[in-house]
Amino acid sequence: MSRLFGSVRSRATLGATLVVAVALVAAGTAVLLSLRSNLIGEAGTQAERSARAVAAELAVRTPYDKLSGLDGDGGPVQIVDEDGRLVAASEDLRKITGTATTEVTPRPSAPARGDDDSDDSDDGDDGDDSEEGGDSDDSGGSGESLAPGEIARETTFSNGSATIDGDAEDYRFAAVEVETHDRGRLTVHAGAPLAAEHSAVDTSLTAMLIGLPLLLGVVAGVTWLVTGRALRPVEGIRREMAAITASEDxxxxxxxxxxxxxxxxxxxxxxxxxxxxxxxxxxxxxxxxxxxxxxxxxxxxxxxxxxxxxxxxxxxxxxxxxxxxxxxxxxxxxxxxxxxxxxxxRPADAPVDLAALAREEAAGRTGVTVDAEPAEVSGSRGQLGRVLANLLDNARRHARERVTVTVRREGTWAVLGVADDGDGVAEADRERIFERFVRLDAARSRDDGGAGLGLAIARDVAVRHGGTLTAGAAPAGGALFELRLPLARPD
Missing domain, CATH: 1.10.287.130 (Signal transduction histidine kinase, dimerisation/phosphotransfer (DHp) domain)
Structure with a gap:
């Protein structure tokens, strides 16, 4: 198992599959929650419409037995008075939860306010007193102040269940208060079924549980194939490198x-x-x-x-x-x-004055003149002295009479030049002379010119110090070797 997941291909496939799985689970959860919220909201809206329709009938003094919302064709409906007693309910309602009361059988309420004097036109003041008495109960329920015949603007919602005619279902209940003229403040509880919400959520969940593994399988397969195709050249490189190592070719x-x-x-x-x-x-x-x-x-x-x-x-x-x-x-x-x-x-990082070094190496050599301005570089004094000595030896072997050493500053560079008045170096040979063990003419035989390592050493030292060493033509017609090194920083 560890060998299987030790390959880049396996890890890439596993990583891509896990990322897609997490993304799909998060997206699916969000979709399910959003779907459930929307369906519950629609059920709540439907329940609120039913509750307000019944409340509107109560507001115009419709008797309980004449209310259209209690015929059993819609969802469950309960009407509760301000004392919490069930005064009316849907036909065939057998059981209910999630509302203000679990009662399903209405109980007789107290005599309706104003009924004793309803036929006596001279007692109108008593009817007014009844209405005032109804107003005095506005402190109950939601606390919203309502006039007789007015329906509360606020609606409260809850979830529960109900059994109607033997069928038990989950419902979304809406509770709406209404202030009646003759029965005080009543609360209407109306429910809308949540079967559609449960069905939609269950269907979506089932589809996700079936589709998610299939989609992850497709993602894993595609990633495996694509990664294998992308890494195929790498395997070819690895095999060829193994063959090169084995053959040493x-x-x-x-x-x-x-x-x-x-x-x-x-x-x-x-x-x-x-x-x-x-x-x-x-x-x-x-x-x-x-x-x-x-x-x-x-x-x-x-x-x-x-x-x-x-x-x-x-x-x-x-x-x-x-x-x-x-x-x-x-x-x-x-x-x-x-x-x-x-x-x-790596060479040493010590300050070296090329002008002083040039004068020191030129001392005691006949025919060598020095024209140098101070130019300080960083490096190994011994190695740089070896470069200058090699250049002077080479120039002295080819010079007729005179060798000139110059040191100057050019921007951020120090330039050391060694020129002779000999025959010079042909342009075609100006790079070849820096190769190891190279001799251009008989004047550089083993007995006279050495082994052909001086200029090779000089260039290698120059490169190690971050500079260059080139060969060119001197103003006097001979060879000119220029050593360029970066000037030392002021700090």
Whole structure:
């Protein structure tokens, strides 16, 4: 199970399905609540209309047995007086809950106000007293002050159930008060069935319970297929990378999809990385081969001299042995520095004045002049001194008479130039001379010009310090090497 859900495809499918499930459940719940609220509201409106119709008949002194709302054709109706007694109810009402009273059988009420003097026209004042007495009961019920024959504007609602003629149902009840002329304040309770609401909610719930799993299954299936199709190129990249690792053939490349999405960019970046790795490995192989070749000559020469000296001490060429040993020492130092630079060793972050460094390296060298203004950079003084020494050695080997060192500031850059008055470097060779173990002419033989690592070391050091080293033409016609480094920050 953990392996199944360890894949991106499985996690994406599970995540999408869960998100859709949560969204559907939330939306379905909102729909059901809204549907239920609307249907209950419609039932309440219907119940209120029924209650107000009965209240209107009571307001015009319609007798209880003549009320149209009590014929049993509509919903249950109860009429309760201000003392809480049931005075009238729908026909065939057997049971009711949710209203002011659970009684279903009307009880005789007190004598109607004004009935004893209804035929005596001289007792009209007594009828007025009855009406005033009715007004005095306005404090009961909802507390709304009503005149005789007036129906309250306020309606209260409640939920309950009723049994009519053996059929039990849930109802939405509306209660409306009316102030009558002869029976005091009455409250009419009328109900509207909630069967439609229950049926609609149950139907919607059933549809959701059936449709939700089906829809989630569709979402999961579609997500699984789409994710698999989208990740198919990734699997191809993975297989090819595994094959490259197994075969160690860095010339192979991963397939690039013919799209413009992230996977295509991943494939292109992977191929670029493989190309850079192939170049680096090839460069390392050439470096090892060239280094072995360069080391073989002084070691073989030194061994030969030592073997001859062992057999014939009088033939020992001590100066030649020392020269080969020094050359071997310099070559080993160059190789060690290149190895450290290739390993990504960060240079020191110390302030270095290029003008002072130029004067220091030029001291003691014949034919070298310095024209420098102060320019401070950050880096390793030893490595930057090595760059300048290599440039001066190279310039001195090719110069006829004069080598010029300049230091100036250009914006945020410090520029150190080393120019000679020799034959210069052909434009086609101005980049090749910075490759390792490259010699352009006989003047740079192993005996005179070294192993061909000086300029390669100088450029690598310049790059590690955030700068550049380029070759060009000097004003005097020779070669001009320019080292550009960022000036140190004032802080």
């Amino acid at each position: 860095l010339a192979r490349r991963v397939p690039e999809p013919a799209t413009h999405d992230e996977i295509a960019r991943l494939a292109r970046t992977t191929n670029e990385t493989l190309a850079a790795l192939e170049t680096s490995v090839e460069r390392q192989r050439r470096f090892v081969a060239d280094a072995s070749h360069e080391l073989r000559s002084p070691i073989a020469s030194l061994r030969t001299q030592l073997e001859v000296a062992a057999a014939h001490p009088e033939l020992l060429d001590l100066d030649g042995a020392v020269e080969d040993t020094v050359r071997l020492q310099h070559l080993a130092a160059d190789l060690l520095l290149l190895a450290r630079l290739d390993a990504g060793e």
